[in-house]
Amino acid sequence: MPPTPDATAPGAAVPDRGRADACPGALRxxxxxxxALARVRLPGGLLTVRQALALADAAEALGDGELETTSRGNVQLRGLASHCGAELAERLRAVGLLPSDTHERVRNIVASPLAGLDGHGFADVQAWVRELDARLCASDWAAGLSGKFLFALDDGRGDVAAFDADVTLIAGPDGSALLRLGRAAHGRPVPAGQEVAAVLDAARTFLDVLRESGRKAWHLREVPELLPAGPVPVPALAGAAPAVGVVRTAGSFPEVAGGLSVGMRFGRAGAAQWRELAGACAGEIRLTPWRGAVLPGAPADRLPALAAAGFRTAPGSPWERATACTGLPGCAKSRADVRADAARALDAAAATGSPPVGGLPATGLPATGLPVTGFPATGLPTAGLPMAGLPTAGLPVHWSGCERRCGHPAGRWVDVLATGQGYRVTVNGPAAAGPAVDVTNEEMAEAVAEARRTTK
Structure with missing residues (x-):
C-alpha cells in the first residue's frame, strides 16, 4: 500500500507545522x-542476509520476537524495553544498518522492488538507491528534513510513482528520466548521470524555502511555490504490490535469474520466519512497500518451505492488499483487536472461495494492463511497455481501531472501522460510493468482500 496521505486536500489551507514530526526511529x-517501538530505515527496502539475521536476533533478544514491515519498506521492532536503545543501536551499527546517527530518520527511500528482475522497467534503480542514501547521509543540510519526507525511485513501471512522494524520480527509455515534485502531474527531464543530484537539489530547495520564509512544513507539497502552477491532478498509476510466487525474467536483464516474491500477514513475521527468509535468498532481500519481500535469484524450490513458515506464496487470495492498524493490545486508542478480527474475516473469505481480488496470474508475475513507455507531453509514462502490478479487480481494504485510521492506503479503499459494537464498512477515498454499513464481527467478512467488489 502507498504510505498514508498526510497532506491537505486540493484547495484546502496549507498547514503550518508548528512542531517537529514525531516519527520514531532506530535511536528515537x-x-x-x-x-517501546523502533523503526529501522531500509532505503529501497534493501537487506543483506547478515542484516536480516541481525534484525531477527534483536527482535528476540530485545523485543517481542516479531518484526513488522511498513508501507515504506522499513522494519519496526515492538515490545522493546525503554532502556534497550543503546544496545539496539550497537547491534544495528555492527551490520551497517545505522550509517548516520544524525540522518537515520530521513533515509526514507522507496524503489521499484522488481527492478532488474522481470524486464518491465527501464532501469535497475537500486544503484540510485545506494547513491542517494550515501549522499543524504553525507549532507549536513539533509538532517533538517522531516522523518516523513519521502523519496521514490521508479524504474518506469509506475508502481512507486503512485505514492505521491515528496520527490519522485521516474526512469524512462534510453537512459532518460523525469523528476516529479509532490503530486504534480508533470515532471521535468533530468540529464543522464544527474538523477540523484536532481533529487537532492529538490530536497535542498525545499529546506531553503522554509528557512527563508520562516515556515514549518513536513512535505514538499505543503510549499505551493515549489509546485507547477494550475491544477495538477494525481496521475492514475498502478501502486499495487508485486504478486507473490515466482518472479520470471523477460530477458531484458539476463544477469538476473528471476527470484521469488512472498507476502506477510499484515507485514508481521516472527524471528524464525525471518531466518527462513534469509536462508532462501541468494544474497539480497528487497522488502516492498506492500509489506512483502522479493528475493532476487532465489530458486522456486524454496517456495514450499516459505509457505510452511507462514509466508503467503500463492497470488489472488483475499489477503492481497489487506492491511490493518496495530489495534489492541498495542494501541490504547483502539476499540478492538483489529488484526485478529481482520484475520478471521480474510480467512473466512478465503475458505468460502471469495473471488480473487488481485487479478494476478498463477505465474506470480504482476498483472499487466496499463502500457507505459516514453515521456509524452504530460511528462508521465503512458504507452508501450506493460505496467506491472496493476490490479484488475478488487479494492484494497484497511481495518482501523479508531478514527485516526493509521496506515490506511491512498486512493479508493474499503474502510473497516471498529465501533466498539462491531465495525462500520465504507468505501472511502475519491468518488466514494454507497453509505456506511454497520456489521457485527460475524457479518464482517461478507460485508467486506462485497465492498471490495465495488466498481462505481
Whole structure:
C-alpha cells in the first residue's frame, strides 16, 4: 500500500507545522502500550542476509520476537524495553544498518522492488538507491528534513510513482528520466548521470524555502511555490504490490535469474520466519512497500518451505492488499483487536472461495494492463511497455481501531472501522460510493468482500 496521505486536500489551507514530526526511529524509540517501538530505515527496502539475521536476533533478544514491515519498506521492532536503545543501536551499527546517527530518520527511500528482475522497467534503480542514501547521509543540510519526507525511485513501471512522494524520480527509455515534485502531474527531464543530484537539489530547495520564509512544513507539497502552477491532478498509476510466487525474467536483464516474491500477514513475521527468509535468498532481500519481500535469484524450490513458515506464496487470495492498524493490545486508542478480527474475516473469505481480488496470474508475475513507455507531453509514462502490478479487480481494504485510521492506503479503499459494537464498512477515498454499513464481527467478512467488489 502507498504510505498514508498526510497532506491537505486540493484547495484546502496549507498547514503550518508548528512542531517537529514525531516519527520514531532506530535511536528515537516511541512508547506504545506493548512496549517501546523502533523503526529501522531500509532505503529501497534493501537487506543483506547478515542484516536480516541481525534484525531477527534483536527482535528476540530485545523485543517481542516479531518484526513488522511498513508501507515504506522499513522494519519496526515492538515490545522493546525503554532502556534497550543503546544496545539496539550497537547491534544495528555492527551490520551497517545505522550509517548516520544524525540522518537515520530521513533515509526514507522507496524503489521499484522488481527492478532488474522481470524486464518491465527501464532501469535497475537500486544503484540510485545506494547513491542517494550515501549522499543524504553525507549532507549536513539533509538532517533538517522531516522523518516523513519521502523519496521514490521508479524504474518506469509506475508502481512507486503512485505514492505521491515528496520527490519522485521516474526512469524512462534510453537512459532518460523525469523528476516529479509532490503530486504534480508533470515532471521535468533530468540529464543522464544527474538523477540523484536532481533529487537532492529538490530536497535542498525545499529546506531553503522554509528557512527563508520562516515556515514549518513536513512535505514538499505543503510549499505551493515549489509546485507547477494550475491544477495538477494525481496521475492514475498502478501502486499495487508485486504478486507473490515466482518472479520470471523477460530477458531484458539476463544477469538476473528471476527470484521469488512472498507476502506477510499484515507485514508481521516472527524471528524464525525471518531466518527462513534469509536462508532462501541468494544474497539480497528487497522488502516492498506492500509489506512483502522479493528475493532476487532465489530458486522456486524454496517456495514450499516459505509457505510452511507462514509466508503467503500463492497470488489472488483475499489477503492481497489487506492491511490493518496495530489495534489492541498495542494501541490504547483502539476499540478492538483489529488484526485478529481482520484475520478471521480474510480467512473466512478465503475458505468460502471469495473471488480473487488481485487479478494476478498463477505465474506470480504482476498483472499487466496499463502500457507505459516514453515521456509524452504530460511528462508521465503512458504507452508501450506493460505496467506491472496493476490490479484488475478488487479494492484494497484497511481495518482501523479508531478514527485516526493509521496506515490506511491512498486512493479508493474499503474502510473497516471498529465501533466498539462491531465495525462500520465504507468505501472511502475519491468518488466514494454507497453509505456506511454497520456489521457485527460475524457479518464482517461478507460485508467486506462485497465492498471490495465495488466498481462505481
Amino acid at each position: 524509540l516511541h512508547p506504545a502500550d506493548d512496549g
